[in-house]
Amino acid sequence: MLTNEKTTEDVALGIRRRVFEHAMRNNGGYLSQACSAAEQLAWLYNEELNLGPPTLPMIPKSFGGVPSADNPDYHTGAGYNGPFEPDLDRLFIAPAHYALVAYATLIEVGRMAPEGLEMFNKDGSSVEMIGAEHSPGMEVHNGTLGIGLSTAAGLAWGRKRRGETGKVWVYMSDGEVQEGQTWEAIQCCAHHKIDNVKAIMDVNRQQCDGAMNSVMEVGDIAQKMEDFGAKVVWADAHNLDEMRAAARTPHMGKPLIILANSSPWRGMPTLLERFPRLHYVRFKSEEERARYNVEIAKSLKVDPVDYAGAH
Amino acid sequence: MLEMVSRPYERAFEQHALANPDVLCLSADLTSSCEIDKFRDNHPDQFLSLGMAEQNMMSFAGGLGLAGYRPFIHTFGVFCYRRPYDQLIASIAYPRRKVRIMGFLPGITTPGGMTHQAIEDISVMRSMPNMTILETGDATEVESICEAADSIDGPVYCRVLRGQMPRLFDTPIVVGQMRELSLGDDILIVTAGITTEEAMRATKALEGAGVSVRHLHLNTIKPFNAAAMLDHINSVKGGVVTLENHVTEGGIGSLMAEIMADNGVGKKLKRLGLNDTYAHGGSRAYLMRYYGLDALALTQGIEDLMGQKLGITEEDLSAARVDAVHSLAKAEGL
Numbered sequence: 001m002l003t004n005e006k007t008t009e010d011v012a013l014g015i016r017r018r019v020f021e022h023a024m025r026n027n028g029g030y031l032s033q034a035c036s037a038a039e040q041l042a043w044l045y046n047e048e049l050n051l052g053p054p055t056l057p058m059i060p061k062s063f064g065g066v067p068s069a070d071n072p073d074y075h076t077g078a079g080y081n082g083p084f085e086p087d088l089d090r091l092f093i094a095p096a097h098y099a100l101v102a103y104a105t106l107i108e109v110g111r112m113a114p115e116g117l118e119m120f121n122k123d124g125s126s127v128e129m130i131g132a133e134h135s136p137g138m139e140v141h142n143g144t145l146g147i148g149l150s151t152a153a154g155l156a157w158g159r160k161r162r163g164e165t166g167k168v169w170v171y172m173s174d175g176e177v178q179e180g181q182t183w184e185a186i187q188c189c190a191h192h193k194i195d196n197v198k199a200i201m202d203v204n205r206q207q208c209d210g211a212m213n214s215v216m217e218v219g220d221i222a223q224k225m226e227d228f229g230a231k232v233v234w235a236d237a238h239n240l241d242e243m244r245a246a247a248r249t250p251h252m253g254k255p256l257i258i259l260a261n262s263s264p265w266r267g268m269p270t271l272l273e274r275f276p277r278l279h280y281v282r283f284k285s286e287e288e289r290a291r292y293n294v295e296i297a298k299s300l301k302v303d304p305v306d307y308a309g310a311h
Numbered sequence: 312m313l314e315m316v317s318r319p320y321e322r323a324f325e326q327h328a329l330a331n332p333d334v335l336c337l338s339a340d341l342t343s344s345c346e347i348d349k350f351r352d353n354h355p356d357q358f359l360s361l362g363m364a365e366q367n368m369m370s371f372a373g374g375l376g377l378a379g380y381r382p383f384i385h386t387f388g389v390f391c392y393r394r395p396y397d398q399l400i401a402s403i404a405y406p407r408r409k410v411r412i413m414g415f416l417p418g419i420t421t422p423g424g425m426t427h428q429a430i431e432d433i434s435v436m437r438s439m440p441n442m443t444i445l446e447t448g449d450a451t452e453v454e455s456i457c458e459a460a461d462s463i464d465g466p467v468y469c470r471v472l473r474g475q476m477p478r479l480f481d482t483p484i485v486v487g488q489m490r491e492l493s494l495g496d497d498i499l500i501v502t503a504g505i506t507t508e509e510a511m512r513a514t515k516a517l518e519g520a521g522v523s524v525r526h527l528h529l530n531t532i533k534p535f536n537a538a539a540m541l542d543h544i545n546s547v548k549g550g551v552v553t554l555e556n557h558v559t560e561g562g563i564g565s566l567m568a569e570i571m572a573d574n575g576v577g578k579k580l581k582r583l584g585l586n587d588t589y590a591h592g593g594s595r596a597y598l599m600r601y602y603g604l605d606a607l608a609l610t611q612g613i614e615d616l617m618g619q620k621l622g623i624t625e626e627d628l629s630a631a632r633v634d635a636v637h638s639l640a641k642a643e644g645l
Contacts, residue, residue: 067407068441069465076406133406140377141401150367151402154374157359162378181398184367192359 008240011042011108016267017300018104022117023281024293024305032271032278034101036204036262039238041098041105041171044200047240048247049169050089052082058113060136063126067133077126078139080111086164090155092139094148095173095202099131099138106137146179148172149199153189153255156197170199172257175207178216183228189255190229197255198247202237204264210276222259230257237262270295313477316450320413320473321346324383327457328357334461335375335382337361339368345385345415346473365390369398376408381461387421388414388429388470392436404441407465411457417446417470417504418556418585419602424592429470430585434561436468437533444532445486446470448479448507452530455483459530462486470504477508484530489539495523498613499543499551503529503563506554509599512606516627517613529563537570544571550579550616554609559584581616583608 006014015038023029045051056079065071078084081091093102100120106112116136119125131138142148148170156168176182189197209215218224222232231251235242237260246258264278265271270292271278283289289307297304324347328334336358342348351358361368365386372382384391391414392399403410414429421427436442443463447453453472460467463486480490492507493514502510507528517524525547527540544551544567551571553564564582571580585602599605603612610623 066440067405069407140373141405144397144401146366147370147398147402150370150398151374151377153367154371155377156374157371158375158378158380181366181370184362184364185370188361188364188367188371191362 005110006046006108008039008042008046011046011105012038013267013300014108015042015101015104017302018107018117019100020268020296020300021305022100022104022120024289025307026121027289028280028282030097030100031268031281032204032206032264033098033202034104035266035268035271036202036237036264037098037101038267039240040200040202040243040260040262041101042108043240043243044091044169044171045105045109045111047244049081049091050087050166052085052088054081054111055079055083056136059115060112060119060126062124064134074134076133076139077131077136080106080137081139085166086159086162087166089167089169090139091137091169091171092142092148092152093131093137093171094142094176095145095171096131096138096141096143098171098173099129099135102131102137103127112136145173145176146181148176149185149197150181150188152197152199153185153192153194156194157192160194160196167196167198170197172199172201174201174203174205174218174221175212176201177218177221177224183224186225186228186230186255186257193253194255195251195253198258199255200243200258200260202262203259204262206264206276206278208279214276225257230255232257232259234259234261236260238266268296268299270299313479315475316478317475318346318473319450319453319476320456320471321349323454323457325350325354327461328354328383331381331461333380335359335380337368337372337382337384339363339365339384339386339390341386341415344387345413347385365395366398369395370402372410373402373406373408376403376406376410381409381411383411383413383457385413385415387416387427388432389416389427391429391468392432396435400439403466404439407441409464410466411460412466412468413456413460413471414468415471415473417472419590419598419604420472420505420556420595422592422594425589428590430590431558431561432468432470433532433557433563434565437561437566441465442533443467445484446504446530446532447472448504448528448530450476450478451480451482452484459484459486472505479508479511487531487534487536489536490528490530492526492528493524495525496547497523498525498549498616499547500524500526500609501529501551501553501563501567502526502555503532504556505595506556506604509604509606510554510609512629513609513623515629516623517610517621519627520621520623522613522617522621532563532566535566537573540567540570541574541576544576544578547578550581552581552609552612552616553583554604554612555584556604557584558588559586579616581612583612
């Protein structure tokens with residue numbers, strides 16, 4: 001097993017710093033996802049998940065082709081989450097556009113080398129912008145939203161039938177509740193009493209077009225999920241003790257869904273001025289890029305990024 | 312007189328599933344309609360009810376595949392791909408999960424009309440990387456479909472017949488191997504599924520009219536052995552006719568067109584099937600006549616191809632088999 005060399009708070013800060021640095025060098029990126037998700041992914045990888053050591057190289061291999069009968073050496077990125085063993089957990093990251101944040105997490109917890117992030121979104125790389133099945137830390141394709149929980153339910157049902165004790169965790173985003181499949185998955189878990197599925201949902205109330213309540217109002221998702229048969233508990237997405245406690249909630253015969261109430265500018269308050277256009281941060285001018293560089297660096301207590309010579 | 316067999320899938324699935332503990336029976340609220348209701352009652356530990364929620368079912372089956380199971384999905388063919396197309400690709404086809412999709416009521420074999428008739432399923436599945444496609448044409452093929460599908464290292468879509476059906480063949484499906492039903496040298500007829508029986512009805516009349524027929528039956532549509540087919544195409548003096556329980560685009564007519572064009576074969580091809588149209592609800596015999604999928608349509612298609620009248624009338628074709636729309640072999644009129 002990996003030893004926790006860093007505190008979870010340090011991992012979360014490291015995630016924000018790495019995503020910030022990357023966004024500065026590449027003139028934009030999924031910054032707000034790092035703000036909302038940093039503590040959740042840090043907590044999962046550094047504390048909650050029961051994972052074995054990574055089975056794939058610290059520096060990711062280049063793209064090795066898609067699955068086909070002619071590609072016997074194909075493998076997914078699951079090895080960064082450790083080997084498949086009966087007692088070990090699996091993690092599906094349903095919102096695959098959180099990949100940059102997930103890769104930063106792998107680096108912070110010592111499962112991938114920092115060089116991995118340099119390969120992000122480069123042609124021929126496996127470290128893809130929208131996490132693919134073969135990308136580090138990704139176990140299945142989740143690029144279309146809503147399929148993660150269903151896949152986890154199937155795997156979890158199968159694992160339970162085999163007597164395996166490992167859990168199946170799903171990292172979800174709240175926009176996914178607009179997809180009907182999410183509700184199909186919850187009712188299915190409830191009907192089949194699949195209680196070895198645990199999900200934590202980043203409730204940042206943002207989606208691609210902007211604030212969720214302006215795109216498609218979803219109402220009281222906690223009540224709706226309870227009505228569909230899940231055990232639901234709220235936690236502050238930036239309060240580790242609340243998430244730790246939430247994960248201990250008994251949920252016999254039901255899936256557990258932790259609704260992590262998050263701020264999409266947490267740790268980078270400068271982003272607030274862009275609200276509600278936070279899904280992907282693209283700088284409008286060099287002046288704006290420079291100002292964000294100085295302000296966010298200050299918020300994260302690092303030096304501004306020297307991005308001259310980058311994109 | 313053809314031997315008629317009732318509900319061969321019911322027995323075949325039970326036998327296969329009991330011999331293979333990693334096979335699971337999945338159903339989407341069409342359990343009796345897919346002839347697995349007795350299995351559900353007798354083997355509940357191996358049965359999963361997933362309700363009317365096909366999107367979840369596809370991804371769930373992908374998860375079961377990841378856990379090392381080989382789920383058999385049972386529903387009407389049309390519900391296997393129209394609604395859950397994204398999940399079919401992302402959760403099953405892309406990762407090559409060993410999910411066996413049993414699609415019942417292929418084409419116009421249901422009076423359920425447009426919403427129930429899988430008329431473009433082969434086209435959809437043929438264009439999906441990693442997907443294998445099998446189709447059953449008689450009781451023997453239905454009896455062997457579970458074992459054939461379960462032998463595939465990856466996902467499989469099967470067009471499965473149910474209820475009463477004839478026994479045309481006495482050997483099980485061998486994946487990738489077409490059946491050579493006659494080996495004449497004028498016209499090549501290629502059929503699959505229920506259209507094979509129609510072509511067999513027409514063959515005698517065609518021979519009587521002086522047409523030497525080479526008739527091939529396909530049970531494996533993808534992957535396909537183009538080289539073997541090319542030999543057959545080259546063995547006839549005239550052209551090729553396909554008759555399919557499917558639209559004429561993307562199915563076996565297109566498959567033949569691709570093989571002929573790829574190899575520069577300068578022969579005519581007549582593609583018979585649903586001609587860029589949806590169907591409506593009605594009996595199978597009515598629909599096959601109305602949309603030109605029956606033995607008479609085939610002989611007329613061959614006349615068109617040859618540019619000559621053969622003088623074949625309905626009376627010359629072997630006795631048609633008429634199924635009652637409502638019978639004890641079916642759970643409901645659908």
